[in-house]
Amino acid sequence: METIKNKSQTNRAGQKIVSPDYLLFEAPRTKHFMTGSEVTKEAVKRASVDASVSYPITPQSEAAHLIGELWAEGYVGVYFRGENEFGVMSEVVGCSIAGGRTITTTSGPGTLRAFENFPMWAGTRAPMQLVLMARGVNSPLTIQPDNLEVGFLLDTGCMIWYAENVQELFDMILAGFVVAEQPDVHVPVITAVDGFFVSHTREAVYLPPDDIALPPYDPYKSPMPVIDNEIPPGRFLRDPFVMKSNYTSYATHASWQWEVRSAIERSRPYAKHYLKGLTEEFGDKDAEIVFVAAGTAAAQSKEAVRLLEAEEGIKAKVVKLKTIRPFPYKELEEAVKNAKYIFVPEFNVVGWLEREVRKALYKKSNAEIIGTPRVAGGMTMPKEAIVKEVLEFIRK
Template sequence: MPTATKTVAVTGNQAVAEALRQINPDVVPAYPITPSTDIVQRFSEFVNNGEVDTEMILVESEHSAMSAAIGASAAGGRVATATSSQGMALMWEMLFIASGYRLPIFMALVNRALSAPLNIHGDHSDGMGMRDSGWIQLWSENAQEAYDNMVMAPRIAEHMDVRLPIIVCLDGFIISHSIESMKYLPDEEVKKFVGEFAQLNPLLDTDNPKSIGALVLPDYYMEHKRAQHEAMLKVKKVVQDVSAEFAKLSGRKYEIFETYRLEDAEVVLVSLNSAAGTIKDEIDRYRDKGIKAGLLKPRLFRPFPYEEVGAALKNAKAVCVMDRADSFGGYGPMFMEIASALYPHKGPVLFNKIYGLGGRDLMPLDVDQVIDETVEVAKTGKVKMVKEYITVRN
């Protein structure tokens, strides 16, 4: 039976900050960066007004934010932070160490373009840039999903089958700064849901001293990495279980990816985060015209659920993968995953559009053009250009 909830009109950042307040982590090391600054500011207010008993560390850089998070988590408690773009890039070295030490730190990533040129607006190059760092990635379409994912994040990261850091992505400005109507869970329900955390082998257990961070040479390095790989394999089930439990609490059901009118779809778009909202509207319009269009929106991007995504897409005729980031010299990062997922199947014709970099809008008419082209590709079986930038000057 879903619990009583409160409907509010808030920004994405406000929703994430509220989730953090309700989780009440032991330590939050943070450094402000647009567009995630608001989360850090709001959380600082919670701290200074005594609404949480978290100790904040107002560090001098994101590198130190993640370093302090690593120290604090290993010391033996719950640790969260938030960042964007260049901040994520500066943390990059430490991200691999957080996952290599199996520390269940959780972090909001308010997605923003990477320099150069300098740009503060939303795209996915920061999240895609860190995708191989060993962190679990959950992506969120709107403020509600960002909030819900954040509440679920510690449960997934801290699960004894997992013990890995987790990141919750939401689109910079489009979601972080727009006011939406959404529902909060009551404080006590969140508290009960996330529960208490006990670190394994905490550093502060000085009666049982442990050394963390050994030099590991070729004789043992691979075993460490293999163990990390094995832990990642267990994430999917944990995400499904935690999401099912969360659905009972909230009435909101989340899968590892969302499908929209996909069942019988012949032309399919694949897209992450906020663009999915616009695409869903346009799919409805095309359905009204009798065109069998559908959407697949990944939620769990790391680990990527290849088998399930492959099975969901294999009966389509044409699939256009919409990437809000580029892998220069390669296809868009999500395109590569979808192509891998479909590799075992005879499957649909695939192509790739790069859109929305540096916060460029994706308008309904832009989506229509993509759907039109996908319809054409489904008909002819031919792709003019596998990877193409759209909504861009020539």
Template sequence: MGTHENPNVPQIGTPNKKGQIITAPEEIFFNSPRTQAFLTGSEVIKEAVKRSSVDFSVAYPITPQSEASSLVGELYADGYVGDYMRGESEFAVMGQCAGAAFGGARVFTTTAGPGTLRAFENFPMWAGARLPIQVVFTVRGVNSPLTIQPDTLEIAFMLETGMLLWHAEDAQDLFDFMMKGYIVAELPEVHLPIGVICDGFFVTHTKDVVSMTPENVALPHYNPYANPTPVMDMETAPIRHMRDPFIMKSNYISYMTHASWQLEVKAAMERSRKMTRKLLNGLIEVENPDAEILLVSSGTAVSQSREAIRLFRDKGVKVGLVKIKTIRPFPKEEIREATKNAKYIFVPEFNVAGWMAREIASVVERNERVIAGPHVAGGMTMPPEVIVEEVERTIARMNKK
């Protein structure tokens, strides 16, 4: 692994071409003064990119991320993003992102729903090639009949791509996760793509108060030489794996090559836990951990769960919350510890599949405690009263049995 620094790239303590001072990440995240702004999630994406020293971004319109892509284009016009272009399709966008990352650029893009599925083949390729690209998934429905409404089903497709996946509850999470995501993804011992997920419309098109870092400071630039594979070296794994004929053959060497590299990608994801815990103040957040009833989920479902807990409190019922921040790596030990005393574990989700409930049931002891639901899908909201009703009805039925 090299440590070469590009003399043409501003270093910490010096200004970039827009006058932003390149600042150590921990100084920005934990010590810089913050000011409040009232922004939509799409505007938050723009503000995070503005402070992230992004070299290259590719855009292709799909609701609900089109506005964010357009705003990143404005950053390019203003000189905050190195290069910006529109791709021919979602699949083309992700291939172009890969080319830029192979060349040593810090890359950003966005997609959603059917766009995610059309681009899908590229995501495990990114992971196998150890490309620390960031993509914001503004998740939406993927089913027919066509819908543009919020739904988290597409996350289920992403779980085993080899990407880091962080799920933002709100616009504040989105802002922080985007900037912190680059720092974790680009660690030499990690060096994997990262998907920062927010729920379409619920976050992208809703205004919220966000605590912003100063706009006159920016993250250090990506150093492509401090990575586990030399930049564009066609004689070195994993790039060589993509072109050598032997790797496509049915023989023991091919099997072992692929198997060992998949295991290395999984190991790199595990190595991300240490820094992620530090930057996100843990992989989960817990309220009332001693409660018999726990609501456990990620994304917007967490916000609805908070309101449901308030309604339960008015009824004199103590209910706890486990907010899951990172889906990959999945916080197995943390969830197991946080739920050890619970009698009921409810998992509200904005999809019909219940993939989060399955994930939780796979790691907790006595997983018969895990109740998948309530579920809403297709763009429906989840009023906190729906959560309360589901919990009360389910517990009454279980007690009756």
């Protein structure tokens, strides 16, 4: 179906409302050459967004600025700059639980300063979106690419998707609203990309027309009461029932945290549809050497697969994870069933994805899992370096 009800239905900006499937899969697309920050603007332009709050921090500042331009152009309903990152993440959740489709962006130390809010977003079942342009958070200070902060976010109760390139970033932002707002899901979605490698790099991207847009958010389908003129603020945080030290409070807190995580699990079929699978494979399907990666580490691993075959005659493949929460357990298990070696390349020092892979494959794979190559603080991951580490390991 091209439209939801009829071809004359429009949003506040005068864009024609079309179904998510039409916008993401069926609408004609034209080729452009854009950075990740620019495609963030293009996605928001087509998303019928009600509100966005921003605060500058490298490398997401440009994306936040461009969303502000959309407000000036009439595509975003409310936009302002917060007093700091903590303030921003408090203000955007207010917009969301009051019934607005809401988006914001942050990076690195901004993520850490705002951190208390992310479990609160999930606990209040706010289906908002954070575009996370990951950067280093370690000392000495760096603004360079590093995704350590993603590891910190894993257990906040938010969905976490990871885009490899600008095309995936555009599509994931649009799909993120659709999935997060499903009544049986209704939790926040964090759409992550690697800062600079994606946010500031120009790539080819195919965009649908900008005179069509997603259907507006309907907050009255929420599993939680929307805050409006008839319903006072509070949602699930009402003090007498939840905050007191008694067994009812304990049970409420425990069951609600399970429910939030169950909601993430219920997002699987929707994410699988709109992302065209939770994982993606590249290379020889029966290879014994497998790279499991996300983001630009997956892109570099693909180049390493090409180099291994061209120069060493060794077949390998990449299993790219599009989602981290929910984690694609079944898809990963099936994808590595022939693996002898599983390499997990990452842009961080701690190896949070290696831990996730080990947990997912515990007693389900006989492959040796190797948490390498691992770079951080802004270092790149050349395909030659990946190949060198693979060869050194398998030829021991």
